[in-house]
Amino acid sequence: MPPHHGARPRPLPSEQTAATADISVVSLHGAIDHHTVDDLSDTLLFPRGTAAARTVINLSAVTFIDSSGINAFITAHHAAQRAGGWLRLAGPIEPVLRVIQIVGLNEIMGCYPSTRRALAA
Numbered sequence: 001m002p003p004h005h006g007a008r009p010r011p012l013p014s015e016q017t018a019a020t021a022d023i024s025v026v027s028l029h030g031a032i033d034h035h036t037v038d039d040l041s042d043t044l045l046f047p048r049g050t051a052a053a054r055t056v057i058n059l060s061a062v063t064f065i066d067s068s069g070i071n072a073f074i075t076a077h078h079a080a081q082r083a084g085g086w087l088r089l090a091g092p093i094e095p096v097l098r099v100i101q102i103v104g105l106n107e108i109m110g111c112y113p114s115t116r117r118a119l120a121a
Contacts, residue, residue, distance in 0.1 A: 012036035012043070025115060027058040032069030040069060044076035044087075053085025056118040060091035065099050077109045086110070090118035 015027045032040055044055070057073070059065075077087040088110040092100060100106050112118035 012039035023054040023056065023119065025056045025058055025119075027061065029061040031064040032062055032072075033064065033066045034068045037068040037072050040072045041075070044072065045079055053080060053083040055080060055085070056088045056090050056115055058090050058115045059096055060093065060115075062092065062096050065096050067103075070099070070103050070105055073105060074108065088112060088118040088121065090115040 012028060012030060012032060015029075026043060028040070028043075030036070044057075055076070073087065073089070080087045086109065089100065089105070090112045091114050092111070097111070100111055105111070110118065110121055112121060
């Protein structure tokens with residue numbers, strides 16, 4: 001995606017760990033918007049649009065999310081379901097949680113107050 005008005009696209013810092021043998025935890029940092037959504041999709045989806053079967057996304061360090069991020073989560077959620085798994089959101093701060101709730105993302109996939117709670121669900 002070309003930069004808009006001279007702005008350089010920002011990478012979306014992320015870290016992926018294995019919580020158990022079959023559950024991945026992806027920790028995201030910063031803003032999720034049209035500048036960083038490609039990084040988010042690359043992090044959540046493997047080649048050909050497949051996803052890890054069970055993934056918890058730690059949002060505790062995400063400061064902003066727009067519709068492009070919501071759409072990326074929905075795409076990853078559907079990919080995980082096709083693989084027989086799930087995608088869960090964990091620990092969003094209040095402004096991010098508010099967006100998740102307004103668009104009903106928490107009705108589509110689990111949204112938990114912490115990564116620990118998401119893993120235990």
